[in-house]
Amino acid sequence: MPISSSRRVVITGLGVVSPLGNDSDSVIGALRDGSSGIRPLTQVPQKVLGIDHGAEAIAFTGDISDYGPMEKTLARTIKKGSKVMCREIEMGVAVAQLAMNDAGLNESNRDRDRTGVLYGCDYIMSLPEEFAAGIKKCLDEDGNFQFEKWGQTGKPEVNPLWLLKYLPNMPASHIAIYNDLRGPNNSITVREASAGAALAEAYSTIQRGHADVLVVGSTGSRIHSLRTLHASLQEKLATDQADPTTMSRPFDVSRDGSVVGEGAGALVCETLEHATHRGATILAEIVGYGSSAVGPQTGMEDSHLRQAFINVLRGALGGTDPASVGHIHAHGLGTVECDRQEADAIATVFGDVAVQPPVTTAKGHMGNLGAGGGMVEVIASIKAMGGELFPIRNLNQLDPACPINACTGNSTPAGDSFISVNVTPQGQASATRIAVFK
Numbered sequence: 160m161p162i163s164s165s166r167r168v169v170i171t172g173l174g175v176v177s178p179l180g181n182d183s184d185s186v187i188g189a190l191r192d193g194s195s196g197i198r199p200l201t202q203v204p205q206k207v208l209g210i211d212h213g214a215e216a217i218a219f220t221g222d223i224s225d226y227g228p229m230e231k232t233l234a235r236t237i238k239k240g241s242k243v244m245c246r247e248i249e250m251g252v253a254v255a256q257l258a259m260n261d262a263g264l265n266e267s268n269r270d271r272d273r274t275g276v277l278y279g280c281d282y283i284m285s286l287p288e289e290f291a292a293g294i295k296k297c298l299d300e301d302g303n304f305q306f307e308k309w310g311q312t313g314k315p316e317v318n319p320l321w322l323l324k325y326l327p328n329m330p331a332s333h334i335a336i337y338n339d340l341r342g343p344n345n346s347i348t349v350r351e352a353s354a355g356a357a358l359a360e361a362y363s364t365i366q367r368g369h370a371d372v373l374v375v376g377s378t379g380s381r382i383h384s385l386r387t388l389h390a391s392l393q394e395k396l397a398t399d400q401a402d403p404t405t406m407s408r409p410f411d412v413s414r415d416g417s418v419v420g421e422g423a424g425a426l427v428c429e430t431l432e433h434a435t436h437r438g439a440t441i442l443a444e445i446v447g448y449g450s451s452a453v454g455p456q457t458g459m460e461d462s463h464l465r466q467a468f469i470n471v472l473r474g475a476l477g478g479t480d481p482a483s484v485g486h487i488h489a490h491g492l493g494t495v496e497c498d499r500q501e502a503d504a505i506a507t508v509f510g511d512v513a514v515q516p517p518v519t520t521a522k523g524h525m526g527n528l529g530a531g532g533g534m535v536e537v538i539a540s541i542k543a544m545g546g547e548l549f550p551i552r553n554l555n556q557l558d559p560a561c562p563i564n565a566c567t568g569n570s571t572p573a574g575d576s577f578i579s580v581n582v583t584p585q586g587q588a589s590a591t592r593i594a595v596f597k
Contacts, residue, residue, distance in 0.1 A: 167430065167444060168366065168445045169431050169443070169445075169596055170427065170444065170445065170541065171427045171429055171440060171441060171442060172259060172260070172262025172425075172427030173258055173261050173425070173426060174227075174255060174256065174260075174261060174376070175257070175422070175423070175424045176225070176422055176423045177422040178196025178214035178217070178422060178524075178525040178526075178528075181225065184542070186535070186538065186539055187539055187542035187543060189524065190524055190549035191547065195404035195524050196215075196420070197212055197406055197407060198213075200212060200382060201215060202215060202382050203383070203384050204384070208387055209396075210387070210399055213418055213421075213526060214418060214419070214526040214528070215421060216250065216421050219253070223241075227253075227260045229260070233338075237252065237333075237337055240337070243320050244324060244329070247379060247380050247421075247423075247531075248283070248325075248378070250380075250422065250423035250531070251278060251280065251333075251423050254424055254425040255276070255376055255425045256337075258376070259338070259427060261427070262427035264427055268437040270371060272341045273371040274342045274373070275335070275340055275342030275344050275372075276340055276343075276345075276373065277331065277343070277357050277360055277376075278330045278331040278334070278357060279354050279357040279378075279530050279534070280328075280377065280378055281327065281379045284385045285321065286384065286385075289324075293309070294313060296316055297313040330376070331344050331345065332344070334374060340374070342373070343369050348530070349583060349587045349589070350583040351529065351583050352533070352581050352588055353377045353530040353589075354424070354531070354533025354537060354589070354591075355537075355590055356587075356589045357377055357534075358537070371429055371430055372433060373427075376423060378530060378531045379422070379528055379529030380420075380422075380528070381419035381420060381528070382419050390419055394416075397414075397418050397493060398415055407493045407522055408554065408555075409493045409520050409553070409554065410498050410558055411555055411557070413556070414493050414494070414558070415494075416494055417492045417522070418493065420527055420528040421528055423531040423535070424534030424538045425534065431444075442541060443594065443595060444595075444596045445592075446594045447592030448474065448589070448590065448591050449470060449474020449588075449590040451589075452587045453470065463586045464501065465500040465507075466504075466586075467582055467588035468505070468582060469504045471588045471589055471590035472508040472580060475578050475580075475592040477592075481509045484509075484592070485573055485575050485576045486518065486543075486548050486566070486571075486573050486574050487509075487519070487577065488521070488577055488579040489519065489563070490581050491551065493522060499561060501580075502561035502562055502563045505563050506562045511562065513564075516564065516574065517566040517571050517572075518551075518563040518564055518566060520536070521549070523551050523552030524552045533581040536579050537591060540573070540577045543573040544574065545573065545575060546572075546573055547569055547570060547571065548571045548572065548573035548574075549566070549569075550568055550569060551566060551567060576593065578590055579591050
C-alpha cells in the first residue's frame with residue numbers, strides 16, 4: 160500500500176542472532192564472503208530424522224553476555240527470567256536488547272508509555288524432555304504407558320510453569336516487562352511471513368499516532384526434535400550432501416528442497432521526529448509494505464504462492480516505479496515449486512530479466528530460519544544498501560523456469576532501496592520496502 164509522509168518511520172537500531180553470527184556486521188560480511196552457516200546438527204539426534212544438517216545459531220549460547228551490554232540489575236533479571244524461556248524466546252529477547260543498545264534507546268530518551276513491542280513468532284513446540292519424568296512414572300513393568308495414571312501420577316512431575324517457556328506471545332511480553340515498555344504490545348504468528356507482517360503492523364501503529372517507538376522483531380527455529388521431524392514429514396527438505404554447505408540452492412536447476420535453521424532479528428523503529436530529537440543515527444526508512452493470503456485450491460498445487468507473491472510485491476511498491484527498487488531480497492526457499500512461483504511473480508511485477516532489479520536471497524547461506532528468517536534477511540539488506548549486494552550462494556546454473564535477474568557476483572550494487580518478501584506454504588505472504596533515509 161502507498162504510505163503517507165505525515166509520520167515518517169525510520170530504523171535506528173539492529174539486533175541479530177543467526178547461523179552467520181550475532182551482529183549485523185558479521186552477517187553482511189559472511190554473506191559477501193560466501194560463508195555458510197549450514198553444518199551438522201547438534202540439537203537433534205543424528206541418523207534419526209532423515210536429515211543431519213541444518214543452520215544452527217551456534218554462537219548463541221543463551222549466556223547473558225549474548226544479550227549485549229546492559230545495566231547489572233537488568234542483566235540479573237533477564238538471567239533469572241531465562242529459566243522460563245525456551246531457546247526461541249531467548250533469541251527473541253536477546254536481539255531486542257541488542258537492537259535497543261545499538262539504537263542508544265534508554266530510559267532517559269524514551270517515553271515508556273509511548274514505546275512498545277511488536278514481535279513475530281511461530282508456534283513453539285515443547286521439548287519432550289519437559290514430560291519425561293512424568294511419563295516414566297506412568298510406565299508399567301513392561302514399559303507400556305498407562306494413560307489412567309497420568310492425572311494423578313505423571314502430571315505432577317511436569318513443571319507448573321512449563322507452558323510459559325513456549326507461548327508465542329512471550330517474546331513481546333518479556334521485552335516489555337524487562338524494559339518497562341508500556342506502549343502498544345502485539346504478537347504476530349504467521350510462520351515465515353511473521354517479520355514482514357510485524358513491520359507492516361509496526362509502521363501502521365506508529366503512523367496512527369499510537370506510539371513513538373516500537374521494538375520490532377521476529378524469532379524462530381525449525382531445529383527441534385519434534386519440529387524438525389514435522390518438517391521432514393510435511394515439507395520438501397534438501398537431501399543431505401557430503402558437503403552440507405551446498406544443500407541450500409535457491410533458484411538453481413539442481414535444487415531439491417529447503418534447509419532447516421534458526422535465528423532472530425529486531426529493529427528499533429521510531430518516528431523521524433522522535434529519532435531526530437534524541438540525536439539517533441538513522442539507518443533506513445520504511446517506505447512500503449504489503450500483506451496477503453492466497454490459500455491453495457484444488458488443482459492449484461503451489462500456484463497459489465505466485466498470486467500471494469504478486470499481491471505483496473505490488474502492495475510494497477504502492478504505485479512506485481518498479482525501476483526505482485535497488486534490489487529484491489527474495490524468499491528463495493530452495494524448493495522447486497516455491498522458487499518457480501516466486502520467480503514468475505517477480506517477472507510479472509517487475510518485467511523481464513533485462514529490466515528487473517537484482518534479486519538475491521540469504522537462504523543459500525543459512526536456510527529457512529522460520530519466523531526469524533525474514534527479519535534477519537531485512538537486516539542483511541539494510542547493511543547491504545549503498546554498497547555491494549551479496550550473491551546467491553550455490554546458484555551455479557539458474558533454472559530456466561526462474562526468470563529473475565539473479566545476483567551471482569560480488570560487484571552488483573545493492574542500490575538505495577529494497578523489497579524483502581516471504582511466504583508460508585499456506586499462502587500467507589508479506590513484503591516490506593525499505594530505503595536509505597534522505
